[in-house]
Amino acid sequence: MPLHFRVGQVENARKHLCLLGQPQDRTELQKLQAVEKHLCKCTDARRIRDWKSALRETDAAIASGADFSPQLFMCRVEALLKLHQLDDAESSLSVVPKLESCTNSCSQTKFFGMFSEAYLFFVQAQIEMALGRFENAVTAAEKAEQIDPRNVEVAVLLNNVKLVARARARGNDLFKSERFTEACSAYGDGLRLDPSNSILYCNRAACWFKLGRWEHSVEDCDQALSIQPNYIKALLRRAASNSKLERWADAVQDYEVLRRELPDDNKIAESLFQAQVALKKSHGDFGEEACNIKQFRAAISLPGVSVVHFKMSSNMQCKQISPFVDSLCDRHPSVDIEESPEVANAENISILPTFKIYKNGCCLKEMVCPSREMLEHSVIHYRSYNP
Structure with missing residues (x-):
């Protein structure tokens, strides 16, 4: 009886327990009745696609003693899969008892x-698809x-x-x-x-991205991530699509998750920094300091025109013109040459204040100690510049 009971064969277990001339073990009979009750409820729940109840009753049947039933463990996998808990479903596969460890008669019994x-392969096919x-x-x-x-x-x-x-x-x-x-x-x-196939949603999102239809790409990534929340490819594609749409807060959020998941990925680190800079600019924070070459390159490579103010905090001319620049420029990274000498050296800055106008990483104009009128005229001109 114990083997039939543990593998969930309640009918065979009952026959063994109730053999004529054998005294009934009340404790074993109560365990058997509990497993039968939970299996019956699990069957009903699965039939009406109530997967939360199916999962609950499956766990109860296992806890009641049917703890070596491959079918019950695979039922648990199926319920988790239907509840869009793919990571849990996949991890649950590792604890499913092996069929060969069961009796030969196990495969001839019916389950659902x-x-x-057949049920074991039926569930395996579903999770392989997912x-x-x-x-x-x-x-x-x-x-x-x-x-x-x-x-x-x-x-x-x-x-x-x-x-x-x-x-x-x-x-x-x-x-x-x-x-x-x-x-x-x-x-x-x-x-x-x-x-409910997250892979297909993510694949289609890649197509939308290539077609420049970034809204649709975001929508399909949302669908994929609702099914598989830690899906790296979907996070990458959604972050890239939101960047194209200039939804910087959403892009930053995804890149921060990716940074935690892939801390050694330099491309993700750079994309995160660019999105963070763009987010600050979109909020009107024009005082972003570019402290090193990497940050400087990222800042001037953002979409649109960047006006970079090379300055020194103790320089009076720099102090006087900074408020005017803040009110004039859409994007105004600044480089304090005392704090960032490597950037100043790379850009050959020797006189302050110096301004450079960049678009997509390329320097379009350099102005040394310009008048306000000259600076304003240049910014207005290069905003519409389209080489």
């Missing part, structure tokens, strides 16, 4: 209306169909998995050929069959 072994391993998903679904060829639920899954895998492969081929609009359509075909 399908053969027990993780973007589409070929593995097809293989698992085919194994489930081989074990239980008459089960409708298995047949439907196999058909969907094949169609989604085909749509994703077609989308990838079109993307590689730079046929981004057609690739969007292909990924959309897959999403109509599997509307």
Whole structure:
């Protein structure tokens, strides 16, 4: 009885417990009844797609003694997957008891209306799909169909998995050929069959980005991240799209998450700094100090015109003209040559105050001790400059 009970075979466990002429163990019978009750509730919850209840009842059945049932552990994986808790679902796979450790009769029992072994492959196919391993998903679904060829639920899954895998492969081929609009359509075909697939949403977001439709890219990344919150590719694409839309606060938020996840990635660090600088500029904070070459290059490479004020805090002319520059310029990074001598040397600054106008990282004009009229005229002129 203990083995049948632990693997969740309640009917076989009951038969063993209730053999004629054998005294019934009240404690074991109570455990069996508890597992039966939770399994029944779990079956009902799964049938109506109440995945929170299915997860709760599965955990209760395991806690009641059916702690070596691969099917119950895979039911837990399925419920977590349906609840969009993909990381938890994936980690739960590592604690699923191996089928070969179970009795041979285990695979011949029914679980949720399908053969027990088929159910294991049925859930595996779903999680492989969610993780973007589409070929593995097809293989698992085919194994489930081989074990239980008459089960409708298995047949439907196999058909969907094949169609989604085909749509994703077609989308990838079109993307590689730079046929981004057609690739969007292909990924959309897959999403109509599997509307909770974060991989397909992220792939389509890449297409929207290439097409310059950054709003759509953000929307698809939002969908992907609602399903898989720590999806690095989706975070990167959303941050890049928000930067294109000049939604700097949103871009900074995503880059900060990415920085914590990938602390050694220099590109992310640079993108974060650029977004932070742009955010401050958008709030009217024109006093941003560029303290080193890296920060200086990032500041002058931002979209639009940057007017850089090379100054010294003790220089009276610098002090007098700074308020005028603040009111005049859309983007006004400053470099204190005492604090940032390497920047001053790289830009060959010898007389103060000096102003340089940059666009997309290129210096368009240099002015040494300019009058207010000259500075204003130059800024107005280069704002509309389009080389």
